[in-house]
Amino acid sequence: MKWGTLDMQSRTSLVKREILKTIFRSVGWVSIVYFLGLFFAIPLDIIMNSSEEQRKFLDIDNLFQYNFQLQYIFNISVPVILSVFLFRFTQVKQYSDLMHSLPVKRASIFHQYALTGIMLLILPVLLIALIVLMLYQPMNLQEFYSIGEIFNWVGITLLLNIVIYLAGVSVGMLTGLSAVQGALTYIFLLLPVGLIILVSINLPFYLFGYPDQYYMASKFEKFSPLIALTQMNMRTPSSAEAAIYLFLILTLYYLGLQIYKRRRMEAVSQALVFPVTKPIFKYSVTFCTMLLGGGYFGEMRGGISWLIAGYLFGALIGYAAAEMVLQKSWRVTINMKGLMAYTALMAALFILFQFDFTQYEKNIPRGNEIERVHFSESFYLYSDIDHEEPLYLKEYENIDLVRRFHETIVKDENRLAEIPGRDSVFIVYELKNGEKLVRDYRINKKEYKPFLKLIYESDEYKKATNEIYQVSADATTKLTITPNGPVTKRAVITDDKDLKEAIEVLTEEVDSASFEELQGSDEPYAHIEIFYNDSNKAYMPWYPSYSRFEEWLEEKSLLNEARVNSNDISYALAAKAKDIDVNFAAGYSYEEVFEEMRDSKSAVKLTDKNQIESSLKNSDGFMDGDYIIAFYFDEQRTIDIKSFTEKTVPVFIKERLQ
């Protein structure tokens, strides 16, 4: 009797022992494979690299860094595989009928399956953590990381795994095919990031000045657990992120449960179980592939007809693919009415954007609203400068210049949108109310020279863009001038008085440098590095136009060391570009060109020092001129090749090549 009552209790309890058993029997292997995978990736790696010799080369400060790729593959695949196999009973008709004829409520089935699944994910991770904890002391792992890192690893791995797993579970409740469940889960997890990218590559076609790179680089990787996981060896997520993942876990669990409760079991083996989701799926896929098609053809800059063709092509492919999935056949019938409605809506949207209905393009903040403005030639100058603050202009005059420049560009929209320029203008207004307005344009700098000249020659811009202004002459310890060319010599100044003078001269040079000089169309003679305040270093190029500096170096007898001159060159070969039999388009090496010139009868050899000096000064750094000149550097037996145009070619070369 005693047994009987016990038995009764277990029967009425919420957890059915046999259901747990069947779960372990069907998906236990996933957990075991996961454990083995992690065991290979972490504890085994620790043990195998335990000798003193190997440890020297180990560069590890958290658990993710052990075979990160392997861990990553397991972390993104195991949860999805688990969710697919675990809920197999919702995707196979007979299995579904069996499970749902049992006297167990759906909620109870869901809780038992979903929670056991979570347990199967947690167990291997905890076991691995336990093993690493046991290895911690004997293997002296404290030399690499603290014990906390183990718990960190457990926490991050579990959070992300469970998010991915529950995404798989929730998606599974919407579909009646295991394959679709797997595929849709990954699409779902990538969707936030994918949409940002798709929209960002398309908006520039509609919104003149839309800074796509700016939005695409804005840390969107956090929006997808799959992509966030790729960075876990480098960074630890903030507690806010962890809270969001936790929130996602709860939401996805609740969603999965609610959808499962409402799921119609007769729809097993259909791609999507709920009829409402079918059009949503169909048109979302169509929309995404449309953006992809348009983005692809649009990037090729083939003009608006190609853009539209890209949209049509993408939309049709997406629509057909979605129908194929839904109808489970490649011979699909197309619902013309729906497709027409979609086309009409997209056309309306397209036209609306043509009229700039959001006033995005004309939106330029008023001068008194602006706190400061970033103005540069590339988004990367704004974002990528090793955590240094990007350049900002704060003076009203300069802000106004940028604004007026901006206005002019907007006025020229029609022309610029048609034939985009080769140069980029990147503007970030930081407004007094804390908002930001970011624009990116492609123009030809030449056409806007008056504006650019005023901005670039302003004191504020120069001070912000030239490091030399940060150098205090008193604290400077060394200045090196490294010639631009294949030579090993360099000039070094360490004398206090000389340093002061040099910095003074260089500052004056920059002060008085014109827009044209600063644009650096001339190849610099040398690169100057200034060491100051113990650890700081300022850098600047020495342009040929800085003639006062050249004079000063001459005075100090440093000129010979400071730049390449005829002394470094034993001889030079010159020829007309068209006489040299080198296919420049197919790629070439300096050696090839040089040999070709040496063997060619149409090339001349220069050995006169003065002629070489003059050739050096007048030639350009690229091999795109009418005359080619190759310099042979004795010291390292290297070659440098430059060119002249019809205008810059020295007379003595031109004459000999007649």
Place this chain on the structure above:
Amino acid sequence: MIKIRNVRKSFDEMDAVENVSIKVNKGSIYGLLGSNGAGKTTLLKLLAGIYAEDEGSVAIAGQPVFENPVIKEKIFFIQDHPYFLPQYTVKQMAQFYQNIYSRWDDGRFEELAAIFEMDMHKKIHRFSKGFQRQAAFILALSARPEVLILDEPMDGLDPVMRKKVKSLLIDEVAEREMTILISSHNLREVEDLCDFIGIMHKGRMILEKDLDDLKTDTHKIQVAFKGSAPAIFDSLRILHKEKRGSVILCIVKGDAKEISSYVEQFKPVIFDMLPLTLEEIFIYEMGDIGYAVQNILG
């Protein structure tokens, strides 16, 4: 015991079951007949609590079935192709059901397994189709359900096994008043088992009959008279009549005694009252619903 009222269930806007009502009394065996796609399986799955009805109500012992474990514990559903948990043996399946169905009877299970000579430790999916079906019966009956729902249960069973299963079912019904709902596309398969049948066609219930009534109610008579036949037929309920020479053959409804005493009055030369097969009854009684009935007569 079972009460289905005005039930509708549609798949993708197509009605699979439309306005169907049936009532099954405790301890009776109800045969649900119909050709493929008539909606039998859908109706059974509604009754088993697998599907939720779109309209109407499905109740057992006065309570709705869907999402109601208390009621579902009293039901056992065997699918048209019996299905078992992947890689399970009969023994493991038994343990599974034992944990799920509180009325499970282990003694009964051992007993049935012995009768059917079932290998308990072999994986069920390795069994032949017939053996799988037997296993399903054993497991179902061991769960001691009050309502047993069988979808095309005789498929894949040889005649000997059919007999065994049928007698087992009848015993169970007699012994503890189990109610059985059984679907089939073949009348002959179930006519000796059911006491009540319903015929479905295109999602609708087109006919419901008490078989005992039907059999005692319909008769085939052969009569012959000297000379021309008297006008006796006007007052009989005649379903069908034909003449072969001087012999008149007809199908008549009504009480056997009343009919024979009535006919005797006219002093027929020949008068035979013959039993009808169920098949004949259907052909004569429902000639107009033709197609559906023809089909189920197989």
